[in-house]
Amino acid sequence: MEQLTFGQRLDRMLRMKRMTQSDLARAVGVNRVSVHAWIHGKQMPRAQMIMKITDALGCTTSDLMDDQTVVDVLNEFFRTLTDEERKQILEHLKAM
Secondary structure (H helix, E strand, C coil), X not given: CCCCCHHHHHHHHXXXXXXXXXXXXXXXXXXXXXHHHHHCCCCCCCHHHHHHHHHHHCCCHHHHCXXXXXXXXXXXXXXXXXXXXXXXXXXXXXXX
């Protein structure tokens, strides 16, 4: 079974929700060129933007990404955090 890319999944979700690239761009605060780039695999949105996308589409990250892509995005996100922010997140996760 062929694995769909993030862009393919995003395109499929847009069609299911009967949304255009411009609709999504407005909903998440970017231009349509960015959405086009995501769909065609030219760029990958950052973790914070992925959360905005899932909110706008009413879906989950699992609907848009396979497990490895989720791990890659989270790793990228964690690299942007300060040591204190990482520590707070890890403490929160341990308490769960």
